[in-house]
Amino acid sequence: MGKARLWTCLCLVIFSGTVMLGQAQSQGEGKTGLVYWIPLNQTIEQGLTAYLERTFSEAEEAAADAIVVEMDTLGGEVNAALDIGKLIGHSDIPVSMYIKGEAISAGAYIALNADTIFMTPSSAIGAAEPRLITGETADPKTVAFWASNMRAAAEANGRDPDIAEAMVDRNIAIEGLTERGELVSLSANEAVEYGMADNIVQNQQDVLDEIGYPKASVVEMDMTPAERLARILTSPYVVPILFLIGLIGIGIELFTPGFGFPGVLGLLAFGLYFFGHFIAGFAGVETVALLVAGIVLILLELFVPGGILGVLGFIALITGIIMAAFDAMFGIVSLMIAMVVSAVILVLSARYFGTRGTWRKLTLTDRQQNEAGYVSSRSYKELEGKRGMSVTPLRPSGIMMLDGKRYDVVSEGAFVAANQPVVVVQVEGSRIVVRPSGETVQFHHNES
Incomplete structure (x- = not known):
């Protein structure tokens, strides 16, 4: 009976040691997983939003364990940065920002929305003062709006909101870091020292080690030709x-x-x-x-x-x-x-x-000049005394046919049916007066 208990205890010790050894080996090798690697190495513009929405959506569909956004930008549009920042901040998948070069202006806001921030030794973050397309500083209202969004992004991820706001507003001084009238822009070492970044890394593998997926399968995304054109x-x-x-x-x-x-x-x-x-x-x-x-x-x-x-x-x-x-x-x-x-x-x-x-x-392009023989209206004086045929009833106006041409005419007063012979009795400018030709004709001439 004593031997049986001894063997049982020995087996339990061996089993526990095996499990612990396996766990240690597993921890030494690091976790495997699926990481989506998304480059953001251009000016922040509206067209980038659709690209990031697509890549984040694909990462969610693939049940990725983490998303890494590789950043190197000098900034861009405020509205585009707000949309991208919200996309990152609301992601169900942990998002890490890998600042490989610069995260300036709108890039700083986007970076602050990430769960973790890693920077290369020569990288920088900050100087996020909003400017107009002409290069001038935006109005105080816009500066205040942008500063509040920077504070909110920093607070949401446990970073110093005052430093974030000082990246936007020159009127804020941070003791030991910057004086009033200057914008905060941090080197990699300063960012880590002041808690605005998590660590300094050298390359992609260092980032994977930091997020706990050193053996991860990395899916590197890129913009499609249509997205580049857009x-x-x-x-x-x-x-x-x-x-x-x-x-x-x-x-x-x-x-x-x-x-x-x-x-x-x-x-x-x-x-x-x-x-x-x-x-x-x-x-x-x-x-x-x-x-x-x-x-x-x-x-x-x-x-x-x-x-x-x-x-x-x-x-x-x-x-x-x-x-x-x-x-x-x-x-x-x-x-x-x-x-x-x-x-x-x-x-x-x-x-x-x-x-x-x-x-x-x-448009009217003809020019009528008296020197060239033009007058305000054509005169039909030569038609007086000529006979024609009514084409339409004259009540009193209508149309007459004379010498193969149609003329707009008016009767002298009496109704004239269609297809009746008429005679021109008077012409006043372009106004032609006619009467049935069976009546005695008397011409009326205007004295000039």
Whole structure:
């Protein structure tokens, strides 16, 4: 009995040792897992949002264990950064930020939304003061708004909100770090020292070690060609150019006969605008429908002149443009600027190169000069005394046929049926007075 107990205890010791050894070996080797590696090494623009939404969605569908965003950016658009920051902050999968180069301006805000931040020795983070497209500092209201978002991102992940706010607002001083009038920008060592980053790493493997998946399967993501094109086409620098090309191209078609290269180029510019915003997720099916309707109506105007179809097509096109813009006010302002510039260009072109085609149909180009024999209206004095035939009833006005030509005439007072012989009794300018030819004719001449 004693031997049996001894053997039982010995087996338990051996089993426990084996389990502990296995656990130690497992810890030494590190966990395996699935990590999605997403590069963000460009200017922060609206087109990036769709790209990150797609990659994050794919990571969720694949049940990834972690997401690493590799960052190297000098900043970009505030609105785009807010959208990306919210995407990272609301992710169900832990997100780590690997700052390989710079996380400046909008990049700093995006980085602060991550669960963990790792930086290479030469990297930096901060200097997030919002600026206008002209390079000037934004108004105090915008600065305060951006600073509050920086604070919120820092607080959500256990980082110093005062330092985050000082990256935006020059009026905030951090003792031992920066004085009033300066923006906070941290090196890698400073970021770790002040708790704004978790550690300094050298490469991808170091990041995997830090997040606890040293043996992970890494899925490296990248932008598709369509996403790259959408990023360019939705740039605030490119959108006004597309508007300008589109408006000038369509405008030139009004000055030239037929439908040629300028019109094709104009429609292509608007088509690229809608394509980029559709891929980026800003334009829906309804905006594409407005685009198609606008183009069809404008083309119909070329074959069915009158102006109504063209106006409706232009309204549909403009409405679709504004609806497709990532920011309606930006779309309206850009479009108005493009319309003014294109109008100036078209007017100057018409002045120096003349007008032809559809535009010529809408404008009076003939010049009537007295020296060339023009008078305000044609005189039919030579018709007095001539006889013709009423084509329509004269009640008292109608139409007469005389010498194979039709004339608008009025009867002297009596009703004249159709197909009755009449005689011209008086002409006053372009007014021709007739009476049935069976009556005595007396001519009335105006004294000049």
